[in-house]
């Protein structure tokens with residue numbers, strides 16, 4: 001739990017919008033004794049916190065505090081965390097130390113390869129069949145499902161690209177949709193974190209665009225979340241969806257750059273495909 005009630009902050013061009021958006025009447029350049037509930041959840045401000053297991057008190061950043069808290073929905077000091085960590089490792093992998101876990105991940109890959117013909121279950125024939133079966137069950141037939149999916153894609157104006165082989169062939173469609181859906185789910189889970197830890201600069205051209213949220217979301221200058229390695233690239237190269245949706249693979253860029261970039265990536269993919 002957090003002991004500190006307030007933190008001394010100076011209002012600057014990076015944080016002023018954050019406080020104004022919360023209805024606070026702050027003035028640029030002024031110093032405030034700010035109630036911690038108004039601080040950005042993942043900010044660098046130091047706060048005093050107390051371990052919920054042993055009661056030891058420690059000073060650390062808001063960011064570290066919340067990352068710690070989110071692991072187990074409670075804040076624990078390093079030594080108490082070790083206990084929880086070991087417990088969860090033991091439960092998850094049957095080992096309580098990471099080097100064993102490494103080997104257990106390897107082992108899981110091997111088992112998967114042996115059982116499903118691919119290190120990652122998502123990319124295996126088994127997974128494709130299973131997806132097809134699920135869709136069959138859900139929509140009462142693969143045919144109907146494909147039409148439904150096509151309708152949805154048509155709305156996004158993507159059907160032509162698929163027909164020309166720009167994205168993925170139809171027989172891989174459900175697999176691709178599944179992969180993309182998983183990546184998007186992981187991405188959404190990371191969105192808040194990336195946004196809150198963002199320095200306001202466009203990842204690709206370095207322009208300060210934090211104030212661009214004032215534009216309409218359809219505007220080419222509106223800040224959007226982007227995958228550095230695209231989802232299609234991840235799909236084609238059997239990269240685990242966790243890696244594509246990971247915080248490390250996410251950045252923020254203007255909508256305009258984002259859309260032109262995703263075309264480029266897809267074109268890269270086509271060129272590569274045509275050469276091979």
Ligand SMILES: [Zn+2]
Nearest residue numbers: 051054077080
């Ligand atoms: Zn403790």
